[in-house]
Amino acid sequence: MSKQVRRLDRVVIRFAGDSGDGMQLTGDRFTSETAQLGNDISTLPNFPAEIRAPAGTLPGVSSFQVHFADYDILTPGDAPDVLVAMNPAALKANLPELPSGAEIIVNTDEFSKRNLTKVGYAESPLDDGSLDRFAVHPVALTSMTVAALAGTGVSKKDAERAKNMFALGLLSWMYSRPYESTLRFLERKFAARPELVAANQTAFRAGWNFGETTEDFAVRYEIGPAPMASGTYRNITGNAALALGLVAAGVRAKLPVFLGAYPITPASDILHELSKHKRFGITTMQAEDEIAAIGAALGASYGGALGVTTTSGPGVALKGETISLAVALELPLVIVDVQRAGPSTGMPTKTEQADLNMALFGRHGEAPVAVVAPQSPSDCFHAAIEAARIALTYRTPVILLSDNYVANGSEPWLLPSVESLPDLTVEFASAANAPDGRFLPYLRDPETMARPWAVPGTPGLEHRIGGLEKADKTGDISYDPANHDLMVRTRAQRIESIPVPDLAVDDPDGEARVLVLGWGSTYGPIGAACRALRQRGLTIAQAHLRHLHPMPADLGAVLARYDRVVIPEMNLGQLHHVIRGRFLIDAVPYNKVNGLPFTAGELESMLEDVVKNG
Amino acid sequence: MAELLKLTAKDFKSDQEVRWCPGCGDYAILAAVQGFMPELNIPRERIVFISGIGCSSRFPYYMNTYGLHSIHGRAPAIATGLAASRPDLSIWVVTGDGDALSIGGNHLIHALRRNVNVKILLFNNRIYGLTKGQYSPTSELGKITKSTPVGSADAPFNPLSLALGAEAGFVARTIDSDRKHLQSVLRAAAAHRGSAFVEIYQNCNIFNDGAFETLKDAGTRDEYLIRLEHGQPITFGDSCVVHPPGGFGLSVRPTASVDPAEIVVHDQGVADPAYAFALSRLPALDLRNTPIGVFRAVTRPTYDEVLQQQVADAQAAATGTPEEQLAGLLHAGDTWTI
Numbered sequence: 013m014s015k016q017v018r019r020l021d022r023v024v025i026r027f028a029g030d031s032g033d034g035m036q037l038t039g040d041r042f043t044s045e046t047a048q049l050g051n052d053i054s055t056l057p058n059f060p061a062e063i064r065a066p067a068g069t070l071p072g073v074s075s076f077q078v079h080f081a082d083y084d085i086l087t088p089g090d091a092p093d094v095l096v097a098m099n100p101a102a103l104k105a106n107l108p109e110l111p112s113g114a115e116i117i118v119n120t121d122e123f124s125k126r127n128l129t130k131v132g133y134a135e136s137p138l139d140d141g142s143l144d145r146f147a148v149h150p151v152a153l154t155s156m157t158v159a160a161l162a163g164t165g166v167s168k169k170d171a172e173r174a175k176n177m178f179a180l181g182l183l184s185w186m187y188s189r190p191y192e193s194t195l196r197f198l199e200r201k202f203a204a205r206p207e208l209v210a211a212n213q214t215a216f217r218a219g220w221n222f223g224e225t226t227e228d229f230a231v232r233y234e235i236g237p238a239p240m241a242s243g244t245y246r247n248i249t250g251n252a253a254l255a256l257g258l259v260a261a262g263v264r265a266k267l268p269v270f271l272g273a274y275p276i277t278p279a280s281d282i283l284h285e286l287s288k289h290k291r292f293g294i295t296t297m298q299a300e301d302e303i304a305a306i307g308a309a310l311g312a313s314y315g316g317a318l319g320v321t322t323t324s325g326p327g328v329a330l331k332g333e334t335i336s337l338a339v340a341l342e343l344p345l346v347i348v349d350v351q352r353a354g355p356s357t358g359m360p361t362k363t364e365q366a367d368l369n370m371a372l373f374g375r376h377g378e379a380p381v382a383v384v385a386p387q388s389p390s391d392c393f394h395a396a397i398e399a400a401r402i403a404l405t406y407r408t409p410v411i412l413l414s415d416n417y418v419a420n421g422s423e424p425w426l427l428p429s430v431e432s433l434p435d436l437t438v439e440f441a442s443a444a445n446a447p448d449g450r451f452l453p454y455l456r457d458p459e460t461m462a463r464p465w466a467v468p469g470t471p472g473l474e475h476r477i478g479g480l481e482k483a484d485k486t487g488d489i490s491y492d493p494a495n496h497d498l499m500v501r502t503r504a505q506r507i508e509s510i511p512v513p514d515l516a517v518d519d520p521d522g523e524a525r526v527l528v529l530g531w532g533s534t535y536g537p538i539g540a541a542c543r544a545l546r547q548r549g550l551t552i553a554q555a556h557l558r559h560l561h562p563m564p565a566d567l568g569a570v571l572a573r574y575d576r577v578v579i580p581e582m583n584l585g586q587l588h589h590v591i592r593g594r595f596l597i598d599a600v601p602y603n604k605v606n607g608l609p610f611t612a613g614e615l616e617s618m619l620e621d622v623v624k625n626g
Numbered sequence: 627m628a629e630l631l632k633l634t635a636k637d638f639k640s641d642q643e644v645r646w647c648p649g650c651g652d653y654a655i656l657a658a659v660q661g662f663m664p665e666l667n668i669p670r671e672r673i674v675f676i677s678g679i680g681c682s683s684r685f686p687y688y689m690n691t692y693g694l695h696s697i698h699g700r701a702p703a704i705a706t707g708l709a710a711s712r713p714d715l716s717i718w719v720v721t722g723d724g725d726a727l728s729i730g731g732n733h734l735i736h737a738l739r740r741n742v743n744v745k746i747l748l749f750n751n752r753i754y755g756l757t758k759g760q761y762s763p764t765s766e767l768g769k770i771t772k773s774t775p776v777g778s779a780d781a782p783f784n785p786l787s788l789a790l791g792a793e794a795g796f797v798a799r800t801i802d803s804d805r806k807h808l809q810s811v812l813r814a815a816a817a818h819r820g821s822a823f824v825e826i827y828q829n830c831n832i833f834n835d836g837a838f839e840t841l842k843d844a845g846t847r848d849e850y851l852i853r854l855e856h857g858q859p860i861t862f863g864d865s866c867v868v869h870p871p872g873g874f875g876l877s878v879r880p881t882a883s884v885d886p887a888e889i890v891v892h893d894q895g896v897a898d899p900a901y902a903f904a905l906s907r908l909p910a911l912d913l914r915n916t917p918i919g920v921f922r923a924v925t926r927p928t929y930d931e932v933l934q935q936q937v938a939d940a941q942a943a944a945t946g947t948p949e950e951q952l953a954g955l956l957h958a959g960d961t962w963t964i
Contacts, residue, residue, distance in 0.1 A: 044960050193960055237964075246961045256956060263948045270711050289955065290940035292948060295710055295933050300736035304703035307696075307733070311676075311707030314694060315715070319707065337697050427956050430949045468692040468708075468715055471671045476640065476687045478695025479679075488642065489687065 015224070015232045017188075022081035023235060024089030025183065028106050029098030029119075030067055031060055031074040034176040039076025041180055041197060045189035047247040047424055050237030051080040054536065055422045056088035056609070061277065061360045068122070068130045073105040082236040086388075086536040086543075088421060090611035096179055098122060098153070101131045112145040117182070119175065121154035149228050153178050160218035166211045174215035181219025188234050191216065241426055248425040250389035250418035251278070254348065255285035257396025259292050262318055264397070265404055265436035268293040270312030272305035273322045277360040278416045279350040282322045302330040306347065310334060313343045316440060316467035318400060322348040325367045326357070328411070332375050335409050337479050339379040339503060342454075342463050344403035346396075347381075351415040353607045362607025363416035365532055366583040371411040372561055372590070378500045380507040382406070383560040385413040387535035390425035392418060395558065397433060404438050406510050407462040413560065415582075417609045418533040441466035441473055446485075453477055453487040461506035512559040514566045519553035520546065526623050527574040529599070531557040531587055533609065534580055540612035541619055550623050557587070568595050578602060578622050580615060633664040640690040646681060651802035651828035655749065656688055658808045663691075666716065666816055673716045676705045678725040681756050682749035682828070685720040699730025702737035705744045706929070713930045716816070719746045723764040724754050727783050731763075738792040738821050740929040745815045745822045748785055749802075753834035766911060771833075786906035786921060789823040790899045796822035797902055797922045802829060803842050807853075807918065814920050820928045840913050852908070854919030859889040865915075866890075867908070875904035878915050894923040 025042070029035045036057055043055050056077045065072030079089035094115045097103035099122035110116070123136050137143055138150055157178040161171040177198075184191050195213055202208040223229050248256075262269035273283040275298065287296040295312075299305035306321040313319030321331065328335075328349045338345045351367045353359035371383045382402045386395035392414055399412040441464035444451045453475045454463050466473040475487060483490035484498055517527070518539075530538045535556050542554045555570060557563065564570075571577055571591070577599040579588040585601040592599055602618055604610060638660040646652045663673070673691040677683035679698035686693030696704050701719045709717050719737075726734045726748050737744065753771070754760040760773040764785065768777035789797050796818040800811040808826065815822035827838040840846045849863040860867040866881040866889045876890060896902065902922035909916040944951055 047960065048962055050962060050964060240964050242964050244957060244961050244963045246957070246959055259955065260952055263952045266948075268711060270707060272707060290937045291944040291951060292955075293937060293941070295937060297707070297710060297933075299703070300732055303700060304706070304733050304736065307700045307703030308707030308710070311694075311704035311709075312711040313707075314704070315708045315712040317711045333697050334700065341694075427961070430953045430956075468674045468712065469672055471669065474670050474690055474692050476642070476689075476693035476695065478677075478686070478693075479697055480695060 016230060017232050017234055019234050019236070021083065021235065022079065022085065023094065023187065023233065024077060024079045024092045025094040025096070026075055026077040026092035026106060027096045027179070028073055028075040028102035029176070030101065031062065031072045032064055032067065033074070033098045034173070035074050035076050035098070038176045038180050039078055041194045042183060042189065043078050043247055043422060044193055044197070045184060045191055046078065046080045046187075047245065048190050048193055050240070051082060051235055052085045052238035052240065053078060053080045053247060053422070053424055054085055054088040055079070056417070057420050059361055068099055068101055068127045070101050070105050070131055073102050075102070075106065080235060082238050084238060084240070086540040087609070087612050090613045096183065098175070098179070100127050100133055100137075103137065104131045104133065110146065113147065115147045115149065116143065117149045117151055117179070119153035119179075120150045121152050151182070151222070151228075156218065156222065157215045160214055161211050164207070164211055164214065166207055170208060170211060174212050177212045177215040178219035178222075181216040182223045184216075185220040185223035186229060186232060188232060191220070240424070243426045245424045245426055247422050248390055248393075249281075249420055249422045250386065250392040250414055251281040251350070251420065252285055253390050253425065254386070254392035254396045254412070254414060254419070255282045257393040258286060258320055258346070258400065259289050259294065260393070260430070260433055261397050261400035261436060262292055262294060263430070264433050265318055265400065265438060267438065268295065268317045269320060270309055270317040271296045271320045271322065272299050272308035272312070273297070274299050274302045274305045274327060276302075276324045276327050278352055278419050279322045279324050279327075279348065281419070282348060282350070302327040303334060306331040306334040306345075310338050310341070310343065310345055313345050314341070314467070316465070318344065318346070318404065320346040320348065322350070324350050324352050324360070325354050325370065328367060328370055328374070335381060336375045336377060336379045338409040339375070339381060340479050340482070341477055342407045343465070344407055345409040346399050346403050346412060347409060348396075348412045348414060350419045351413060353605070359607045361416065363533070363609055364582050364605060364607065365413075365415055365534070366586065366605065367413060368531075368560065368583065368586040371413055378504060380504050380561070382408055382410040382507055382510060382562070383413060384410060385532035385558060385560055386418055387532060387556055387558065389418050389421050389423045393425070397436075398558070401434055401436055402510060404436055405462065406460055406506065407465060408507060413532055415533045438465065440470065442470060444472060451475060452485045454482055455485045456506075461502070461509065508562050510562050512562055512564055515555050515557070515564040515570050517553055517555045517570055518542070521551060524551040524553035525575040526578060526619070527553040527555060527571070527576070528578045528580065528619060529555050529557065529571070529587075529591070530580055531560060534582065537610040537612045537615050538580060541615035544612065544616045545619060545623065550620065552619060552623055560587070571595050571597055576600060576622055576626060578619060580610060580618070582610070631664070631667050631669060633670070635661045635664065637670065638663045638690050640688050642687045644688050645684065647832050649831040650681070651751065651830070652682060652685070652749065654802045654805065655808065655826055655828060656685065658805045659812065660689070661805075662809045662812045665813065668716050672714060673718070674708065675718045675720055676701045676708070677720040678730055679756070680722040680725045680754075681830075682720055682722040683725060699725055699728070700733060701725070702730065702733040702742070702744070702746065706737055706740065706742045709743050710930045710933050713743065713934055717744045719744050721746065721748050723748065723750045723752060723762045723785070727763040727785060727788070735788065735792040738789055738794040738823060741795055741820045741926055743820055743928045743930050746824065748823070748825050749828040750785060750825050751828045751830035751834055752837050753830050755830045755833055759833040784906055785825045786823075787903060790903045790906060790922065793899055794823045795820045795922070795924050795926055796920070798823070798920045799825045799827070799918045801827045801838065801841060801918060811920065814923065818923055818925070820925055838913065841916055850914050850916060852915060852917040854892050854894075854905070854917050854921065856892055856894045856920065858892055859886070860892050861889060875907055878908065894920045896922070897924055
């Protein structure tokens with residue numbers, strides 16, 4: 013029977029199941045297949061903090077959303093067009109976000125009385141008509157997988173566990189995905205257990221064949237490749253891109269990279285990734301705590317390495333004293349904060365942008381540091397290089413503000429050539445710098461205001477530095493009032509005067525009266541909302557801050573060009589506060605702190621209101 | 627044999643005025659260290675002193691080497707990063723009882739368990755000096771100070787027991803006023819590859835004067851102080867150290883009452899830290915039976931050696947320039963070309 017093939021321009025699929033059902037893996041594989049096809053992609057995983065919450069419960073639901081299209085997209089999609097629900101909990105947890113008409117593929121085997129009761133269903137929603145506004149495909153995923161694997165010798169448990177591959181096979185068929193990379197992936201993943209390679213490949217094919225033969229799936233979809241800049245791409249998460257950016261920074265600086273880190277969600281993957289790349293001269297240390305992690309990184313910087321520490325908000329709080337020391341020592345240091353919902357432990361696997369105040373101001377004394385934020389998963393690569401560039405050139409701690417949304421989300425990444433990356437070569441001090449033959453550790457470069465980086469081992473430059481206030485130029489301990497005033501102002505000025513690129517403003521027809529200003533991971537949803545408004549004939553300008561400190565020199569002039577400036581943030585208005593305080597403009601805040609990224613839809617309707625009503 | 631550098635103590639004096647209280651034990655330690663440094667025959671630029679916060683932590687400013695005066699308690703962590711990435715350096719951490727055992731306790735034990743190649747000199751004066759006289763984690767129980775007017779309620783740490791609990795490879799104790807002994811311990815610590823932990827009893831003549839007087843006074847020291855010598859029976863005054871029959875650890879007996887064959891012969895190379903731990907438990911509350919000298923000197927791979935070897939192995943297995951390897955890394959995994 014030949015099936016009808018329908019062409020779509022975009023689809024959002026959400027795979028949802030128990031945290032042990034392998035939904036992240038399934039989503040990853042589907043994404044990889046989709047990338048091979050040349051669609052533009054954006055993904056968003058959503059998982060509980062518990063590694064294995066009680067099976068079948070609402071808190072245990074883990075999901076992975078993938079948005080793919082035949083055009084350039086900016087977000088993982090507001091709401092799924094297709095939900096794959098592996099059990100009643102996955103159905104119930106995701107139903108509120110499902111628009112009418114969405115397709116639901118449910119694993120009917122898990123809809124037992126017991127599992128229904130666990131999540132508070134008195135009756136099966138598959139039978140009571142409550143899903144009538146959706147297109148429901150009931151599929152006995154588990155039992156069909158077990159049946160397909162009968163006689164292969166794998167245990168019933170292993171057979172049941174392969175049901176995610178059955179689901180992946182079915183979805184791969186539905187959306188006409190190339191699956192060779194998945195079969196190869198399974199060979200690698202289960203290399204030690206060939207029987208599981210066969211079982212999972214069989215389950216995958218069974219799912220594919222089921223789609224082809226069953227009458228329940230009458231339509232198969234195709235989404236053509238997106239027109240993208242030519243070059244070689246790979247799909248990448250923000251954390252992986254950030255780690256590669258640090259590797260690249262070390263190569264381009266010709267310096268060893270030293271990472272001190274303490275495990276913390278959602279930053280640990282950067283430690284995992286960097287620990288694999290020792291051949292680049294990278295040393296990773298899993299420290300005893302957050303303070304030791306940054307202390308060791310600073311010690312390595314003192315010795316001439318690129319010192320890096322990676323963490324999330326609670327870790328940055330603990331590192332504050334050492335960041336202040338690094339400010340006083342004027343040594344390069346990169347502090348990566350993959351923000352998560354706070355305060356305290358908060359919601360460790362959910363996103364937020366509420367560490368901006370801490371990054372800008374969260375230290376004792378006047379302790380300015382540079383702050384940089386990536387705007388998308390692949391941008392984490394370039395933002396990491398930029399953070400390292402500032403740290404090395406200007407001898408300062410730099411805070412790189414990522415967040416859970418960009419860290420775990422993924423998108424296609426146009427791979428840069430190594431030669432196109434900035435040259436970060438540094439020069440260590442090698443000789444005395446004063447006319448009288450002395451070495452003055454705080455004599456500054458007139459252009460960068462950076463002090464010399466004189467690493468231990470350099471003859472003739474032995475010197476002592478520390479957290480006590482230092483005399484200008486000599487670095488000797490000083491309690492002189494005028495000197496302290498000078499040093500405080502100098503430390504502020506040297507960060508403030510770091511040159512950063514002018515603000516790029518996206519204002520296609522130059523007639524917009526409203527500017528939406530964002531920073532960090534909100535770039536995607538803000539951009540998608542602006543595009544949607546423009547398609548409807550409205551004008552709006554978008555600008556996005558990559559450098560939070562110092563800010564672009566033309567920022568004030570840009571803001572002054574617009575009647576209204578709107579600042580959406582996943583916090584209660586931290587950038588908004590800075591902008592108002594600094595530029596004295598009555599900017600409009602738009603804030604959300606529910607642990608989830610903005611949807612393009614909500615920003616579109618909010619911005620529409622501002623554009624129309626001022 | 628490396629060329630003799632012909633350095634003198636004077637070469638290790640910085641141009642900074644030393645600003646401890648007159649009569650502070652730190653002066654004697656500084657002089658002993660500066661006097662000992664030429665023996666290392668290491669160029670000054672390859673020596674780094676790192677400290678935390680406290681009176682003792684001013685030490686780096688007075689040494690004409692590289693020096694870093696950091697933050698309270700964190701010197702071992704900072705030194706770990708430096709040692710792990712710069713195995714060519716001779717790194718010394720100077721700390722105090724509050725700095726190392728209170729606010730920085732965690733970093734100390736982890737540096738020791740990792741066997742980071744740093745020499746840690748803990749100046750123990752059993753008091754907070756820089757903050758003007760509060761009790762410290764080594765102050766005796768019931769200590770009356772500004773912050774404990776009716777006596778402290780917490781039992782003290784025994785620094786050597788703690789270090790041995792963390793399986794420190796080199797553990798020793800010495801006294802500020804005994805320059806010869808102090809330098810002999812520094813010599814042994816410097817020769818030890820890996821973490822070396824040296825407790826130096828140091829007198830704070832302002833806030834805790836005479837804390838170790840019984841170990842220094844000519845009238846009492848022979849009865850109080852045990853001078854450990856590798857390979858020698860442990861005897862002092864009229865006493866000696868034996869394994870108590872049927873008991874744990876070690877105990878002190880009148881030498882006259884013991885068969886000489888039963889006197890413990892000190893062996894700093896005992897692999898099991900339990901022996902050195904037993905030695906560390908000998909002192910009584912009034913400092914009677916206090917051993918000084920090298921308790922333990924046992925080598926094992928150092929943290930920097932292991933980390934550097936991992937990097938070297940990875941680099942030996944790699945081909946191409948770093949730029950070529952980076953291009954390969956960026957293009958790893960599933961890629962597609964448009």
